[in-house]
Every structure is written in C-alpha cells, then in structure tokens.
Amino acid sequence: MVEVKLRSRWGAIAAFAVVGAATQLVWLNFAGVTTVAAERYDVSESAIGWLAQVFPLLYVVLAIPAGLILDKWFRSGLIFGAVLTALGALLRLVGDDYGWLLAGQILASVAQPFVLNAVTGITGRYLAEKDRPTGIAAGTASIFAGMVIAFALSAILPKSNDLPTMLWLTAIFSVIAAAWLIVALRTPGEHKPLHHRPDRNALKIAWSDPLIRRLCVLAIFPFGVFVAMTTFSQALLEPAGVSAGTASTILLVNVVAGVVGSAVVPVLVVRHHAEAALLVASLSFTALACAALALWPGQAMAFIAITLIGFLLLPALPIVLELVERRTGEAEGTAAGLIWMSGNLGGLLVATLVGLLVNHPKPAFLVMAAVALIAVPGAQALRRPIATLNTPN
Template sequence: MRIRSHWSAIVGYSLVGAATQLVWLNFAGVTTVAADRYGVSESAIGWLAQVFPLLYVVLAIPCGIALDRWFRPGLIAGAVLTAVGAVVRLIGDDFGWLLAGQILASIAQPLVLNAVTGITGRYLAEKDRPTGIAVGTASIFAGMVIAFLLSAIFTTASSLPTMLMLTAVFCVLATLVLAAALRHPGTFDPADAHAAPTAATAPPATTSHADAATAPASSASPAAHLDGVPGHAAGAPPQRPGLRALAAVWGDPLIRRLCVLAVFPFGVFVAMSTFAQALLEPAGVSGGTASTILLVNVVAGVLGSATIPIFVARHRAESALLVTSLTATAAACVLLAVVPGVFTGFVAITLIGLLLLPALPIVLELVERRTGEAEGTAAGLIWMAGNLGGLVVAVIVGLLVGHPTAAFLVMAAIALIAVPGARALRRPIAELRSQSQP
C-alpha cells in the first residue's frame, strides 16, 4: 500500500518560512522613513536586517544538528520564537524594542530555514520531495514579497506601527497552523529508515536517501559516511547525527564547493535587498518606488524558482544556470552604477531576482539528494555560508551607502568572482546525477 504524502505539514512550514522573511525585511523598503521615525541612522536601520545573517552564521550548525536530533520540537520552537520576536517589537515605539524583537526572530530563523529539506523528507513521499522543496523555498521568497508589499503600502513614519502589527498577527497565525500540522511525526521519518523493511512499511517508492547511500553506487556521499559513526551498524537503529555527521558532511567535496559558492550570490542579494532604497534615493527613486522595485524583484524570483529549476534539472544545466545568473547579476549591478534611476532599477533588479533566486532550490535539491539523516546539518552549512556572505557584503555596501556608484560596482565584482567556481561545478554535479539514476 502506497503511503500518502502529508502536504498539510508543508503548508504550515511555508507559512512560518514566509513569516521569518517578513520579519527580516520589514524595513528594507522604508529604510530612510524608519531612520527618521526612530531617530537613528540609515545604517542602524540596516542592522535590523543584518542581525539575521550575523546570528545565522553563529547558529546555523547548532540548529542543524538540533533539527537532526529533535526535528519537530526544534521547528516548532523556531516558529514560536519568530512570533514572539514580532510581538516584542510592538511593546515600545523605539529602536531598542525593534532590535530586541529582531534578535529573537533571528535566533529562530536557522531553526526554520534549515528544516526545508527535513520536512519534505519526513512528510512527503520521495517522488514529491523536489516539489516540496520548491514550495518551501518559494514560501521564503513569498515572505519577502509580503515584506516589500507592506513597505510599499505603509510608506510614512506614522504608518509603521500598523505594518508591525500586521506582521505580528501573520507570525502568530502561521505558528498555530504549523503546530497543528506537526501534531504527529512524519510517516517518512529518517529515524525509522533503517528498520527491517517489509512489503507494507518500506515500498520502493518511499525509500529514503539515507538507505540509498548504503549502496555501492553512492558510497561517496556523506550519508554513506555515517555508517562509520559508532553505533550506526547496518540493520540497527541509526545513531542521531551530531558532530561526527557534521564532519562527514563537510568532508564531501561537493557540499564544500556549494558552501563556498553560496557566499557570493547570497551576499549580493542580501545587500541589494537591504540597501537598494538608500542607494537609489540620490537618483530620485522614492521609498515607495524602491519598495515596488524590490517587490517585483522577488515576484520574478518566485516565478523563476517555480519554472527554471524544472528546466535546469531536465537538461542537467545547474552549473550553466549559476554561471548565467552570476554574470547577469554583475551586468545588472554595473548598469545601476552607470545609469541609476527608476527604469534601470526595475530592469536590473528584476533580472537579478529572476535569475539569482532560482539557484537556491536547485542547490537545496542537490543537498537533499546528496545527504541522508544529516540533511539539517548539510542545509545549515549552505545557509550559514550564504548568510556569512550576506553579512560581509551588506556591511561593505552599508559603509558605501553614501557612494552608490562604488557600492553597485562592488556588488558586480563580488558576483563575477564566483563565476569560475560555478563553472567548475559541472563535473561533480554530473557525477551526483549519474549516481542517483536507477
């Protein structure tokens, strides 16, 4: 009997994933307005967003290990912390309370985002997992869309508290939906993956990647290396991944390459999302227009993420997409440096969203395919590297916020630096795809 996928868990996760991004980017489109209201600099408002990648770098691995050990409690804790952070921002109308709420929500973010591969592996049949990862990833971008939409509507200093109130309501409701959806463990929990198979409990269609990793054809994957962990003997209940699993995952050359590569596109996107409004303002782009530009940017990314990864997987063109997206991003940043304005802002930043954001579901699908029980740890490494890049690039761009031309040229250079690394991924990705063929 075929075991059905539980899509309600994906719906709950998608809402919470969107909530994390909504809290993160609430002020991205109204940086100048928020600075005036709370009596701080634009760079200080930028730190309300930058605290997220800063803490992600610190917490990504511990949260990934926690999810591998206690998946449901860890994910629900992330949802609750996100909601609490959003509510804390309503306590007082000053920068201190805003920062306190952002810190709480930023602690929660790695618990939520690291779970995107784990929740699909536990609640969806194997055939549905690529779709689940795409949906979960698209929800992250949808949260960005909501953030930019709200900042495009609430553009005055007096309307900011209303924006924060709506955000808090959304976060609380999302947490309740997820808690209800995760009342029971997932049918495909990796903890049960090595139990003795039977015709009723282990149909081939739902075999996990952790099981597949024991086959000789995929012995090079980190999941296979977990068999070397003490207590992980074949046929016995597996030991929950920990630091040894982290070492095994990091020991995989493909995972390491993806981590290094993630620094550059993530960095450019985070910096652009955080400071686009301030960088375009000297060219006559208003806060409301900048918010609309960022909104269109992420909508294009959502559409691209829903279509481009399918084409890429069909033609095995992951490396080619990464090279194309990085090169186009560099060209778009140069255009903004040379001819900043409303029209070029729409064209360049929309192009960045369309081509750069689809790289995330592609990378996460490769990670899910590559790893088994340690998918939370592996996803944490990717997110940690990306957020490290976001933190570093955003700090550099923040220092150059008064010099838009230099800031855009720096982002262009960072995107170009990653092109050789993206091109070099062609062979290891091809080997991974060939290993996973039946």
C-alpha cells in the same frame, strides 16, 4: 505481505511554508523604508540596516547547532523556531523606539536557522520521494513569498505613521503561522524510519562531502549580493530620484520575478542537467546588472536590472538545496545548515561593506558587481561534480 504506500502530507508543508514566509517578513520589514524608519526612530540608515543584518550575523553563529538539533529533534526544533519568530515580532510592539525593534529582531534572528534549515528535513519526513523536489521548491518559494509580503507592506505603508501598522500586521501573521505549524506537526512524519537518528558525526558527514563544501563556498557570493541589495537598494537609489514607495515596489517585483523563476527555471534546469550552467548565467548577469545600476542609476534601470536579477538569481537556491537533499540523507539538516551559514556569512560581509558605502551609490553597486563576478569561475567548476551526481548508479 502487502506493502503499505505512505501518502504525502502536504498540510505540514503548507504550514511550514507560512512559517518560512513569517521569518522573511520579520527580517525585511524595514528594507523598503530604510530612510523613513531612520527618520522616525532618530537613528542612521546604517542602524536601520542592522535590523536586517543581525539575521545573517546570528545565522552564521547558529546554523550548525540548529542543523544538529533538527537532525535529532526535528519537530521540537522547528516548532521552537516558529514560536520564537512570533515572540520576536510581538516584542517589537512593546515600545515605539529603536531599542525594542532591535530586541525583537535579535530574538527572531535566533529562530530563523531552526526554520530555514528544515526545508529539506520536512520534505523528507512528510512527503513521498517523488514529491520531494516539488516540496523543496514550494518551501523555498515560501521564503520568497515572505519577502514579497514584506516589500508589499512597505509599498502600501511607506510613511512614518504607517510603521506601527506594519509591525502589528507582521506580528499577527507570525502568531497565526506558529499556531498552524504546531497543529500540523502534532504527529511525526512517516517517510523516514522511526529508528532514524543521525549520529554525533553529522557535521563530519556533511562537511566531508566535496560537493557540499564547494556549494558552501559558492553560496557566499550570490547570497551576499542579494542580502546587500534587499537591505540597501532603497537608500542607494534615493539619490537617483527613486522614492521609498517606488523602491519597495521594485523590490516587490524583484521577488515576484524570483518566485516565478523558481517555479519555472529549476524544472528546466533539472530536466536538462544544467544546474552549473544556471549558476554561471545568473551570477554573470547579476554582475552586469549591478554594474548598470552603478553607471546609469534611475527608476527604469532599477526596475529592469533588479527584476531580472530576481528571476535568474533566486532560482539558484532551490536548485542548490535539491542537490543537497539528493547528496545527503542522515545529515540533511546539518548540510542545509552549512549552505545557509555560508550564504548568510556572505550576506553579512557584503551587506556590511555596502552599508559603509551607503552614501556612495556608484561604488556600492560596483562592489556588488565584483562579488558576483568573482563567483563565476567557481560555478563553472561545479559542472563535473554535479554531472557525476546526475549520473544514475
């Protein structure tokens, strides 16, 4: 009997990548223009911050249900997320006021777990095993690419009168992304057996793994710092003389550095089995960089510190997700959901705290430094369980 070698279907990964980018674009549309948006819609900067914070809030609530749905009805769940993202982006165009913006953000935030939880699932279904680490890196990079687009739009369209144009461009992008994914997923992936169906104990299977539990706890801290930084850095840097356009450019460079880091760092880390070392180094440097921003705020320091944070901190995400994909099989959607849920819980908590300090930049940056520093011992403690995972059976 001749063995049939299934080919990887990269078209499905590309379509997923565009949808992943759309979710981040909708999420962070206002991160680089917080002050300008607050003036246009006659609300506080904290209210504009909630246009982003509603995403981690609802992710915490929906991460596990979305993971369970993806484990059982993968294509339908992912397409639902893509379509709902587009509808949320379109809803923001109904009226030029804060209420319609918030309604659209809430709708899109419901969609986000159905998309991001699918990073490991789509690679397992549409790629051969040898291509899956690359697929996870590509899918994760698309998330960062969406952030790049968001900050680029903020830098190009930084004025109050530019905001409607930004919203229209985001809606068009999201609709095209959803349509592409629907076409790309018209047939199921062939790389998981057709009879594969996780049982109702998927959550128990994922949570019973001690490594997954440790990764969930750890994810709270770097996610928290990153969400707070992207949501409020423009407002926090403004008193130091950094304009909205410059802040958007800084955030753009930050995520571009993260994309570059995600393409280079994980390859070296996996090759040398240095996953825990990378997590320790990235958290330690993030703490130092946030402390530097508290003590010596300014345009030059912001460019240096935030760019290096992006290069070292963002590659931690594909590394963690690759560990999850290797560790779990039948419950990978639920396991990924646990990681994302924990990270977004951290984002919600830290961003809320930083939002309360938005008019006091020094304490706000010191809070982010402390959050990163607290996580260093936990990252160090992962060396042994990750080493066990890296040891061939």
